[in-house]
Amino acid sequence: MITCFGKARLSGKLRKRDSSSSSPPRNWTSRDDDNTEEEGGKIIFFGGKNHLFDLDDLLSSSAQVLGKGAFGTTYKVTMEDMSTVVVKRLKEVVAGRREFEQQMEMIGMIRHENVAKLKAYYYSKDDKLAVYSYYTQGSLSQMLHGNRGTYDRVPLSWDARLRIATGAARGLAKIHEGNNGRLIHGNIKSSNIFLDSQRYGCIGDIGLTTIMRSLPRRTCLTSGYHAPEITDTRRSTHSSDVYSFGVVLLELLTGKSPASPGVTDAEHGGENMDLASWIRNVVAKDWTGEVFDMEMLSESSVEDEMVEMLQIGLACVGVKQQERPHIAQVVKLIQDIRSTE
Numbered sequence: 124m125i126t127c128f129g130k131a132r133l134s135g136k137l138r139k140r141d142s143s144s145s146s147p148p149r150n151w152t153s154r155d156d157d158n159t160e161e162e163g164g165k166i167i168f169f170g171g172k173n174h175l176f177d178l179d180d181l182l183s184s185s186a187q188v189l190g191k192g193a194f195g196t197t198y199k200v201t202m203e204d205m206s207t208v209v210v211k212r213l214k215e216v217v218a219g220r221r222e223f224e225q226q227m228e229m230i231g232m233i234r235h236e237n238v239a240k241l242k243a244y245y246y247s248k249d250d251k252l253a254v255y256s257y258y259t260q261g262s263l264s265q266m267l268h269g270n271r272g273t274y275d276r277v278p279l280s281w282d283a284r285l286r287i288a289t290g291a292a293r294g295l296a297k298i299h300e301g302n303n304g305r306l307i308h309g310n311i312k313s314s315n316i317f318l319d320s321q322r323y324g325c326i327g328d329i330g331l332t333t334i335m336r337s338l339p340r341r342t343c344l345t346s347g348y349h350a351p352e353i354t355d356t357r358r359s360t361h362s363s364d365v366y367s368f369g370v371v372l373l374e375l376l377t378g379k380s381p382a383s384p385g386v387t388d389a390e391h392g393g394e395n396m397d398l399a400s401w402i403r404n405v406v407a408k409d410w411t412g413e414v415f416d417m418e419m420l421s422e423s424s425v426e427d428e429m430v431e432m433l434q435i436g437l438a439c440v441g442v443k444q445q446e447r448p449h450i451a452q453v454v455k456l457i458q459d460i461r462s463t464e
C-alpha cells in the first residue's frame with residue numbers, strides 16, 4: 124500500500140495540526156542542537172546536523188506500509204532525494220515523555236554494524252515515532268520463508284546462514300552491554316533481523332519493549348520465540364533474549380517457522396510440537412541430520428558445522444534459564460564453528 128505519509132495516512136495527526144493544538148511538531152531538532160523548547164511534539168535527530176531529510180520531507184514523502192506488528196505500524200518512507208528510512212508509528216506506549224526520551228537517547232547512542240541504527244524519534248501526546256535505517260534486502264524471515272516451493276525462491280546457503288547468525292549474535296551481545304549491561308531486546312525474531320552491507324545479520328527494533336505495554340500473553344504463547352518462563356510475567360530478561368535467539372538459530376537450520384513449524388509428535392497422538400521440542404526429540408533419537416533444511420541438502424560437506432550450530436541453538440533454548448549460555452559465549456561458539464575448521 125503506497126500512501127503519502129503526511130497528507131494521507133497521518134493526515135491531521137502530524138502535519139495538519141493547527142496552531143491551537145497542544146503539540147505541534149515544528150522541525151527536526153538535531154541531538155547537538157537540542158535547545159528548542161517546544162510546547163509538545165519534539166523531533167530529535169541523531170548524528171549531528173547533516174540530515175538527509177527534515178520533517179517536511181518526511182511528511183510529504185510517499186510511504187508504504189511494511190506491516191503491522193505488535194508495537195504499531197511500520198512504514199517504508201522514500202524521500203524526494205530517494206533516500207529511504209523506516210518509520211515505526213508506535214501504539215500503546217506506556218512510557219511517559221521523559222522515560223520515552225531517555226530510552227530513545229540511550230538507544231540512539233548505540234553504534235554497531237550489527238544493530239539497526241535509530242536515526243530519530245518523535246514524541247507528542249498523539250504520536251510516537253521511531254525512525255530507523257531501512258534494510259533493502261528484507262528480513263531474515265522473508266529470506267527463509269519467502270516464496271518457498273516456487274520458482275522465485277532464492278535458496279539461502281549455509282554460508283549465508285552462518286554469516287547471518289554470526290552478525291546477529293554480535294548485535295545482540297552489543298545490545299546486552301547497553302544501559303550498563305541492563306538493556307534487553309525483548310522481541311528477538313527473524314522478522315527483526317536484517318542483513319548489513321557485508322551480509323551479516325543485524326538486529327532491528329531495539330528499545331521498544333521497555334516503553335510499550337507488554338506483549339499480549341497469547342503472543343508470548345504462540346509466537347514460538349518466547350521463553351516459557353515469561354509467558355506469565357511477560358518481562359523479558361537477558362536469558363529470555365538468548366532463548367529467542369536460540370529459536371532463530373533453529374529456524375535458520377531447519378527453515379521452519381517457529382510460529383507454525385508443522386511438526387507433530389507421532390508418539391503422542393500426532394500432537395503439534397514447538398520447534399525446540401521437536402528438535403530435542405529428533406536429536407534424542409539420533410536422527411540429527413533429518414532436521415536440516417532440505418534446501419541445504421547438497422551441502423553435506425558442512426554438516427558438521429550445522430550440527431555444531433544445532434548444539435548451540437539447543438543450549439540457548441534450554442528450559443532452565445540458569446543453564447542457558449550468556450550471549451557473549453554464544454558469539455564465541457558461533458565464531459569458533461569456522462575458525463576450528
Ligand SMILES: Nc1ncnc2c1ncn2[C@@H]1O[C@H](COP(=O)(O)OP(=O)(O)OP(=O)(O)O)[C@@H](O)[C@H]1O
Nearest residue numbers: 189190191192193194197209255256257258262314
Ligand atoms: N528497518 C527495517 N528495514 C526493512 N524492513 C523492516 C525494518 N523494520 C521492519 N521491517 C519489516 O517491516 C515489517 C513489519 O515490521 P514490524 O516490526 O511492524 O512487525 P513484525 O516484525 O512482523 O512484528 P513485531 O512488531 O513483533 O516486531 C516486517 O516484515 C519487518 O521485517
